[in-house]
Amino acid sequence: MTAQEIHNKIQEKFPDTIIEFNDSVLQPFIKLTANQFNEVCQFLRDTDGLDFDALMNLSGVDYGEELGTVYHLYSMQHRHKIVLKVNVTRENAEIPTVADLWRTADWHEREVFDLYGINFTNHPDMRRILLPDDWEGYPLRKDYVQPEVYNGITIAHPDMKGDSDEEK
Amino acid sequence: MKKSNIPESQFELQVPDSLKTEEMTLSMGPQHPSTHGVLQVILKTDGEIITSAKPQIGYLHRCFEKHAENITWHQVIPFTDRLDYIASMNNNLGYVIGLERMMNLEVNERAEHLRVVVSELNRIASHLIALGTYGLDIGAYTPFLYVFRDREKILDLFEEICGARLLYNYIWVGGVAYDAPDGWREKVLEFCDYFDPKVKEYNDILTFNKIFIERTANVGVIPAEVGINYGVSGPSLRGSGVDFDLRRDDPYSIYDRFDFNVITGKGEMGTVGDTWDRYWVRVAEMVESVKIIRQALENLPEGDAKETVPRNIKVPAGEYYMRTETPRGELGFYIISDGSKMPNRVKVRSPAFCNLSVLPAVAPGVMIADLVAIIGSLDIVLGEVDR
Numbered sequence: 431m432t433a434q435e436i437h438n439k440i441q442e443k444f445p446d447t448i449i450e451f452n453d454s455v456l457q458p459f460i461k462l463t464a465n466q467f468n469e470v471c472q473f474l475r476d477t478d479g480l481d482f483d484a485l486m487n488l489s490g491v492d493y494g495e496e497l498g499t500v501y502h503l504y505s506m507q508h509r510h511k512i513v514l515k516v517n518v519t520r521e522n523a524e525i526p527t528v529a530d531l532w533r534t535a536d537w538h539e540r541e542v543f544d545l546y547g548i549n550f551t552n553h554p555d556m557r558r559i560l561l562p563d564d565w566e567g568y569p570l571r572k573d574y575v576q577p578e579v580y581n582g583i584t585i586a587h588p589d590m591k592g593d594s595d596e597e598k
Numbered sequence: 599m600k601k602s603n604i605p606e607s608q609f610e611l612q613v614p615d616s617l618k619t620e621e622m623t624l625s626m627g628p629q630h631p632s633t634h635g636v637l638q639v640i641l642k643t644d645g646e647i648i649t650s651a652k653p654q655i656g657y658l659h660r661c662f663e664k665h666a667e668n669i670t671w672h673q674v675i676p677f678t679d680r681l682d683y684i685a686s687m688n689n690n691l692g693y694v695i696g697l698e699r700m701m702n703l704e705v706n707e708r709a710e711h712l713r714v715v716v717s718e719l720n721r722i723a724s725h726l727i728a729l730g731t732y733g734l735d736i737g738a739y740t741p742f743l744y745v746f747r748d749r750e751k752i753l754d755l756f757e758e759i760c761g762a763r764l765l766y767n768y769i770w771v772g773g774v775a776y777d778a779p780d781g782w783r784e785k786v787l788e789f790c791d792y793f794d795p796k797v798k799e800y801n802d803i804l805t806f807n808k809i810f811i812e813r814t815a816n817v818g819v820i821p822a823e824v825g826i827n828y829g830v831s832g833p834s835l836r837g838s839g840v841d842f843d844l845r846r847d848d849p850y851s852i853y854d855r856f857d858f859n860v861i862t863g864k865g866e867m868g869t870v871g872d873t874w875d876r877y878w879v880r881v882a883e884m885v886e887s888v889k890i891i892r893q894a895l896e897n898l899p900e901g902d903a904k905e906t907v908p909r910n911i912k913v914p915a916g917e918y919y920m921r922t923e924t925p926r927g928e929l930g931f932y933i934i935s936d937g938s939k940m941p942n943r944v945k946v947r948s949p950a951f952c953n954l955s956v957l958p959a960v961a962p963g964v965m966i967a968d969l970v971a972i973i974g975s976l977d978i979v980l981g982e983v984d985r
Contacts, residue, residue, distance in 0.1 A: 456699070456918050484826050487919055489932045489945035500932065502919050506826060506842060513919070534829030537955045545663070560656040560984060569664055 431479065431510050433458035439480065444470055459500075459513035467516055468526040468552075474503065474512075475531050481505045482512070485532035490542035492572045497523050497548055518548065527553040545570040621649065624966075628657050632735045632970045635980030639957070639973075641966065648969060651961035653954055658984040666944040671697060671911045672771065674944060679765040681946060682982040684727050687720035687756075688924035690769035693944075695850050696920030696931045697771050700913050708901040709773035710852045714894045715786060716759065716768060717851075718887040722793070723752040724925035725833075725880040725887075728977040732877060733804050735974035736813050741804040748796055751789055758782060772907040783895055790888050797885055805881055814877060815868030818960050818972035822871065828959065829952035832927025833883060834976055837863040837876030844923035856893045858886045873975035880925075880977070913937070919947075926950050926977060946985055950978040 437451045437460055447470055450461040462470060474482045486502040501514040516525050527550040529536040539550040540559040547568035550556060558565065564581070567574055578584065627638040636657035642650045662681065666674045678693045679686040691713060698705060730745035753763045759778055760768040768775050804810055820830060822838045835842065843860040845853040861882040863875030915937040921930040927949030934943040953976045961969055 455916060483823075485829060486921065486928065487930045487932055487945070487947040489943075489947075491934065491943055502930075502932070506840070509847065532829070533827045533955070533959070534952055537951065558656075560659045562656075569661065570667075 431508060433460075433512060436460075436474075436480065436510070436512050439477070440470060440473070443473055457511070457513050459515050461515045461517065464516050464518055464525050468528060468531070471501075471514075471528045471531050479508075481507045483507070485528070485534045485538075486511075488535055488538035488542065490546035490548055490570065492546065492570065493517070494572060496520065497546055497571075499525055499542060499548060501528070523548040524551055525549075526551050529553055544568075547571065626966075626969075628654075633973060634731065634978055637954075637973070637978070637980055637983070639969070641961075641969070643966065646965050648961050648964055648966060651958055651969065653957055655951075655954070655980075655983050658980045660985065662946065662985040663944055666941050668940065670939050671913060671941060674941065675770065676765065676767045679767055680981060681948070681985060682724075682924060682926060682929070682950065682979045683764060684979060685720050685724040685925045686764065686766050687716045687768060688724075688922065689929065690766065691717055691851070692920060692922035692924070692929045693931050693933075694769050694771050695922065696918050696933050697911070697913060699920060700916055700918045700933065700935060701771075701911070703772055703908070704906060706773050706901060706903060706906045707899045708777070709903040709906065711894045711898045712759075712774050712778060712903055713769055713851055714853065714856075715891050715898075716756070716766075716774075718891045718894075719752050719755060719786070721887045721925045722884045723749045725884050726752075728880050728925070729800060729804065729877070732974040732977075733810075735970050736810060738804060738807070738810060741800060744796075744799060744803065748793065751792070755782070755786060755789060758785070770907055771911055773904050775904075777903040783898060786891065787895055790892055793888060794885075797881065800881060805878065811867050811874060814872065814874040814971055814975070816872050817868075817968045818873045818964065818975060819869045820871045820956060820960055824959060825871070825956065828956040830927070830956050831949050831952065832923065832925070833861075833879040834876050834927060834953050836861060837879045837975075838871035839863050839865075839875075844921060844928060848921065850920075850922055852894075853890075856890045858889050861886065873971050876975040876977075911939075913941075921947070924949060926979065926982070927953060946982075948982045948985060950976075950980075950982040951985075954978050954983055 433453055441448055444466055447463050447466045452459055474480050482503040482505050484504045484506055486504045489500045491498045491500055496517045497520055498515055498517040503512050527539055529539055539553055542548050543556055544558040544560050545568055622643050624641040626641055627633040628636040638654040640652045641648055662677055665677055675690055678689040681689050726745040726749045730742040733741040757763050759782055760766050760776055820838050822840050825835050825838045839862050841860055841862050846860055861879045863870050863879055867874045913935040915935055917934040919930055919932045921928050929949055930947030932945040936942045960972060
């Protein structure tokens with residue numbers, strides 16, 4: 431099924447949820463609102479003909495003004511792909527979880543929470559995964575400033591002191 | 599079953615009250631000989647039976663993704679070496695092909711063939727380590743020496759072509775870093791002739807060893823739909839009987855020109871998807887890799903392998919998710935470019951990360967000794983889990 435057909439199916443079932451559809455890039459994507467996201471994913475996974483049974487990748491992105499999460503879906507049966515995007519504001523970074531649909535999302539969502547600070551609502555175990563539990567800040571955000579001290583241990587390298595990403 | 603949600607609680611072992619003994623919490627790792635690196639697993643056990651296993655990862659986190667945003671496109675390649683440090687060629691390849699597709703760059707034919715040869719050699723080297731260390735986990739010391747003897751020969755070939763034995767930085771955007779030296783092709787063919795009979799040796803000493811089969815068959819069964827749902831990929835998924843290999847089903851480089859079989863687990867020694875099946879897929883895949891190497895070397899064209907390497911890498915603004923088949927499974931690079939000289943975002947979808955995440959689902963109900971067999975059969979590399 432082509433991206434256009436997948437888009438039409440979602441449009442038909444959830445008319446208010448699609449913000450943008452772009453078919454002219456290398457990998458077509460559909461940008462969705464956060465509020466109905468879990469329902470849309472369930473629809474994509476369980477509808478005959480769509481059958482997206484595999485979540486290839488789940489990635490957080492910092493777009494500057496907004497934060498976002500990108501989902502790459504794949505159907506083992508029909509061998510088709512689609513990219514979903516959900517954007518949220520920095521102040522209110524909350525997206526419904528899809529860990530109940532694809533277990534792959536469980537650890538990936540924890541990783542996005544860990545590094546971007548996006549909170550996935552209804553996730554069974556929302557805590558940091560790669561960094562220590564008492565780490566402060568979300569390192570992959572573009573405005574992250576590296577701390578100089580962690581638990582009394584100096585961690586900043588002299589060359590990197592206090593620089594944010596933009597200054598380098 | 600197919601379309602139902604898979605709750606974690608389904609895998610909790612139910613013990614009748616009359617039998618209940620005291621629950622014990624054990625920490626396995628992060629310094630443990632059979633966790634293949636700095637992996638910690640928090641176990642809850644009832645006697646010797648595991649009721650829950652929670653992996654704790656992050657001990658080897660080196661901020662690859664943050665680093666990648668602060669260096670140029672080409673400087674990222676040596677960092678990818680250090681993700682899955684026993685299959686570095688395959689890591690290079692995934693990232694580089696992703697960039698080439700974004701740049702719409704054609705690659706020299708000779709370079710393409712060399713890439714396939716080194717990737718498949720690296721796959722053999724990586725599977726050899728998987729076999730050897732798996733034997734160690736189970737308690738067989740000798741096979742470990744056999745496989746390291748043969749892996750050494752592959753590392754010598756790599757040393758000759760790029761000067762490095764482990765972290766190669768060999769595959770570059772548009773081609774490869776060095777052309778193959780004179781006589782290298784013959785040496786690889788010689789290695790193929792040497793290697794073919796060795797697989798029988800491994801089978802005699804480990805694969806069909808009665809004690810080994812008793813330890814691994816019917817242990818840690820991952821049903822196909824559970825595997826797909828957890829994002830398990832590569833030999834670990836094929837062990838569950840799923841006939842899926844990105845080299846054939848989502849082809850990249852020039853893999854579509856070669857004739858090879860995709861190996862799947864058939865449950866020959868027990869149940870489909872048990873640890874023996876996953877082990878067996880790796881053994882049989884090495885034979886297929888040798889087949890691919892022979893075909894690629896047969897048609898190795900003359901020419902300059904560095905012909906298409908661009909002086910400056912200009913990646914147009916856009917994004918791409920590139921996935922390739924590494925020895926561990928589907929390695930994905932999600933690359934975002936804003937047109938500048940540095941990546942805006944490089945996300946690594948790590949196969950070992952996803953393969954490990956299935957552990958809480960298969961561990962409950964097994965003995966602690968079998969957990970070692972399960973972790974070994976998933977063939978994780980912590981450098982890639984933690985990135």
